[in-house]
Amino acid sequence: MDFVGSPSPSSASTSAPNDVTSQEHYVTSIEADHETTCWGCGVRLLVSPHAPVFKCGWCGAITNRNALKNNNQYYKWRRLRDRCFVVFVLLFMLFIICGGIWAVYPVVFSISFFWGIFHSTITLILSVSTLSSFGLASFLSPGVPPRILWGSYPAVGKGGLENYTFCHHCSKPKSSRTHHCSSCGMCVLDMDHHCPFIGNCVGAANHRCFIIFLISAVMSTIYVSTISFYAALHVWPPVNYVANQPLNRLLSYEVTLNFLKESAFALLRSAVFLTPRGRVLVYLFIASVSVGIGLSVLLWQQLSYVYRGKTYLSQLNASEGDGGERDCKNLINFFGCQYIAARYFPSFWNSRKTHEK
Ligand SMILES: [Zn+2]
Numbered sequence: 183m184d185f186v187g188s189p190s191p192s193s194a195s196t197s198a199p200n201d202v203t204s205q206e207h208y209v210t211s212i213e214a215d216h217e218t219t220c221w222g223c224g225v226r227l228l229v230s231p232h233a234p235v236f237k238c239g240w241c242g243a244i245t246n247r248n249a250l251k252n253n254n255q256y257y258k259w260r261r262l263r264d265r266c267f268v269v270f271v272l273l274f275m276l277f278i279i280c281g282g283i284w285a286v287y288p289v290v291f292s293i294s295f296f297w298g299i300f301h302s303t304i305t306l307i308l309s310v311s312t313l314s315s316f317g318l319a320s321f322l323s324p325g326v327p328p329r330i331l332w333g334s335y336p337a338v339g340k341g342g343l344e345n346y347t348f349c350h351h352c353s354k355p356k357s358s359r360t361h362h363c364s365s366c367g368m369c370v371l372d373m374d375h376h377c378p379f380i381g382n383c384v385g386a387a388n389h390r391c392f393i394i395f396l397i398s399a400v401m402s403t404i405y406v407s408t409i410s411f412y413a414a415l416h417v418w419p420p421v422n423y424v425a426n427q428p429l430n431r432l433l434s435y436e437v438t439l440n441f442l443k444e445s446a447f448a449l450l451r452s453a454v455f456l457t458p459r460g461r462v463l464v465y466l467f468i469a470s471v472s473v474g475i476g477l478s479v480l481l482w483q484q485l486s487y488v489y490r491g492k493t494y495l496s497q498l499n500a501s502e503g504d505g506g507e508r509d510c511k512n513l514i515n516f517f518g519c520q521y522i523a524a525r526y527f528p529s530f531w532n533s534r535k536t537h538e539k
């Protein structure tokens with residue numbers, strides 16, 4: 183059984199001969215067409231030798247002649263880099279937790295025992311949720327694509343491999359929802375991106391854990407920055423600065439600038455007398471604010487993709503008008519809260535259901 187592949191732009195341009203010259207061109211083109219075998223179903227196809235990409239008329243599999251197997255010699259280095267990043271992130275988190283407990287707890291327990299227990303509980307909840315979601319995002323498989331029959335004509339039905347391409351690294355079919363990650367060395371279903379900080383891809387199986395980790399980490403950085411600022415105020419040495427000008431004269435720009443400059447210098451002079459505990463508090467504050475800002479931007483970006491029903495990679499590949507449906511239901515489905523939404527917010531849920539079809 184023969185099936186003709188979809189014509190490429192190069193072969194389609196030679197199909198309307200009117201004079202002798204174009205007739206010769208037409209004949210040459212037909213002679214150049216040659217037989218090849220579809221990788222998806224094994225049927226023979228007649229395609230132009232100039233067509234770099236063609237689609238099987240039976241199973242719908244796409245063949246890309248230009249897709250060559252890339253040299254994967256840096257795979258081991260990428261894995262080593264990922265492992266180093268994961269160890270670094272884990273050590274950083276442990277330092278924030280242990281350093282925070284060592285530096286902050288004497289201050290909060292000196293205020294009251296209840297205040298100390300309250301902060302211990304918050305620290306325990308945030309630490310467990312951040313570390314466990316990080317572990318799940320890091321060590322869960324990002325999502326193995328389902329197995330599909332391929333390679334022989336009777337087994338592969340009409341359109342059975344519609345828009346599948348062939349992954350030359352894994353030697354198996356790859357759907358349009360699947361991408362090959364050269365750092366993980368595998369095909370990943372609904373791949374969002376490869377994150378070196380978790381040493382893993384973010385895909386269908388661990389995307390939720392990754393976003394829960396981001397939410398947890400952002401909440402932790404907000405908490406650490408607030409509590410370390412509060413504790414630093416308690417242990418800060420006295421600032422020896424007396425304003426030379428009365429406050430009602432601060433309206434002048436130069437006087438205000440001078441006042442701010444002298445205050446900053448006085449603060450820096452007093453910082454020299456900070457205890458080691460105070461210096462750790464200052465470091466915790468600066469580190470948690472800067473990491474928190476970066477993670478908040480990443481979390482916002484991730485949630486906006488989920489809201490649009492897309493991943494980072496599908497957003498990159500989508501054309502201008504190919505935007506997904508923007509709906510809060512995408513977020514509810516993503517976090518698996520359909521039952522709660524349908525039970526406690528039935529009016530909201532039913533009104534949104536009209537979008538489904
Ligand atoms: Zn085929």
Ligand SMILES: [Zn+2]
Binds near residue numbers: 349362367
């Ligand atoms: Zn692959």
Ligand SMILES: [Zn+2]
Binds near residue numbers: 366376384
């Ligand atoms: Zn990866």
